[in-house]
Amino acid sequence: MRREGYEFQVSKPKVILKEIGGQVMEPVELVLVDVPEDFVGVVIEKLGSRRAELVNMLPPEKGYVRMEFRIPSRGLIGYRSEFLTDTKGNGIMNSVISGFEPWMGEIETRSHGVLVAWESGEAVSYGLYNAQERGNLFIGAGTPVYEGMVVGSNPKNEDIVVNVCKRKHVTNMRASGTDEALRLVPPVVMSLEQHLEFVADDELIEITPKTIRLRKRILSSDQRAKQRAKKNEA
Numbered sequence: 001m002r003r004e005g006y007e008f009q010v011s012k013p014k015v016i017l018k019e020i021g022g023q024v025m026e027p028v029e030l031v032l033v034d035v036p037e038d039f040v041g042v043v044i045e046k047l048g049s050r051r052a053e054l055v056n057m058l059p060p061e062k063g064y065v066r067m068e069f070r071i072p073s074r075g076l077i078g079y080r081s082e083f084l085t086d087t088k089g090n091g092i093m094n095s096v097i098s099g100f101e102p103w104m105g106e107i108e109t110r111s112h113g114v115l116v117a118w119e120s121g122e123a124v125s126y127g128l129y130n131a132q133e134r135g136n137l138f139i140g141a142g143t144p145v146y147e148g149m150v151v152g153s154n155p156k157n158e159d160i161v162v163n164v165c166k167r168k169h170v171t172n173m174r175a176s177g178t179d180e181a182l183r184l185v186p187p188v189v190m191s192l193e194q195h196l197e198f199v200a201d202d203e204l205i206e207i208t209p210k211t212i213r214l215r216k217r218i219l220s221s222d223q224r225a226k227q228r229a230k231k232n233e234a
Contacts, residue, residue, distance in 0.1 A: 007208040012199045015074045018100055025100040027073040034064050034092040042086045050075030051104045072104050078197035110200055113159040115152035116216060117145040121165035129182040131162040137187045148219025161221050
């Protein structure tokens with residue numbers, strides 16, 4: 001790949017479904033979780049939102065509670081890093097395939113949106129400074145970007161288009177004290193595994209020998225807006 005200058009793109013991981021007796025079946029796993037007592041509530045809440053069913057809970061022992069869940073395999077995609085964050089690295093989770101069961105319904109695995117580049121060019125400090133007020137950035141100044149590239153995440157449940165290539169308007173009138181240095185928050189750097197957990201259904205991971213990027217399947221913001229309108233009408 002490096003010699004030929006190739007790249008490839010990866011979509012969100014999906015589980016293999018089966019149809020048995022005319023019914024769609026999906027793989028289900030048994031998950032064993034050991035967490036400190038303080039984090040029991042958040043773990044039950046997060047796994048519950050992923051269609052998990054609490055099967056058993058043992059009394060605390062040495063400050064740790066053991067819980068057993070049944071959960072669709074697709075509900076675990078992207079959760080392990082979230083689990084470590086929620087338990088501050090103190091949680092232990094193991095899982096094993098239990099078998100195939102009837103489809104359990106849709107699961108929303110990512111509850112927040114992303115920041116999407118509005119135009120192609122090079123990210124500059126002024127554009128990034130304005131964009132970082134909307135969320136966490138994945139890139140720094142000087143990074144080449146293109147329309148439709150994901151440049152950060154935001155806490156709202158929607159995607160926001162930002163112009164990270166926007167430069168400060170220059171005039172010949174300067175006021176003292178207004179040209180302060182722009183302070184940028186260091187960008188969030190994710191590994192390939194973290195990208196696979198983060199990517200949504202309408203996004204792709206772009207992998208080259210030198211970098212890993214996240215992009216929308218449909219790069220044009222106008223085309224994405226038209227697709228959303230059609231989806232809402234249906």
